[in-house]
Amino acid sequence: MKNNGYFKELFVGAKSLLVGLGVTFKAFTQPIVTVQYPREKLEITPNYRGHIELVRDPETGECPCIVCGMCARTCPCGCITVKGEKKEGEKRKSLTVFQLDFTKCSLCGLCVESCPKAAIDFSQDYNIAGFTREEFHYDLIKRLEERG
Ligand code: SF4
Numbered sequence: 001m002k003n004n005g006y007f008k009e010l011f012v013g014a015k016s017l018l019v020g021l022g023v024t025f026k027a028f029t030q031p032i033v034t035v036q037y038p039r040e041k042l043e044i045t046p047n048y049r050g051h052i053e054l055v056r057d058p059e060t061g062e063c064p065c066i067v068c069g070m071c072a073r074t075c076p077c078g079c080i081t082v083k084g085e086k087k088e089g090e091k092r093k094s095l096t097v098f099q100l101d102f103t104k105c106s107l108c109g110l111c112v113e114s115c116p117k118a119a120i121d122f123s124q125d126y127n128i129a130g131f132t133r134e135e136f137h138y139d140l141i142k143r144l145e146e147r148g
């Protein structure tokens with residue numbers, strides 16, 4: 001009677017082990033859906049909305065911003081500061097300041113939609129972290145230069 005209980009427990013334990021191993025082997029054959037972050041980076045969908053950034057015209061390689069200020073006026077959160085100056089001999093203003101206070105941005109997209117020159121777009125930058133609010137005040141001209 002005592003032996004029966006012992007073998008029953010042994011059988012249940014072995015069965016449970018085999019079921020567990022079955023789950024493990026099944027997982028081995030599944031496609032990998034995780035990445036070794038941060039060594040590996042995720043492929044972001046083109047529709048992803050990171051913070052806004054200045055972009056270059058693919059033909060000229062220049063940022064097409066004409067310093068009209070439409071993006072700053074349209075922004076409901078007041079997080080864009082745009083300034084420009086007219087240099088000697090130039091017909092138009094050149095962009096001198098383009099700052100984004102990302103702590104206030106709601107990613108609504110109104111600035112991107114309202115830009116008449118398609119000079120701004122959402123970045124694919126999802127890896128954003130910081131310790132102070134100031135770290136989220138972005139100089140978008142500097143960021144554009146850094147991107148090359
Ligand atoms: S996405 Fe919206 S809230 Fe953010 S900067 Fe543009 S207009 Fe302002």
Ligand code: SF4
Pocket residue numbers: 064065066067068069070071072082114115116117118119120
């Ligand atoms: S980014 Fe677009 S809307 Fe904003 S100042 Fe430049 S041209 Fe005007």
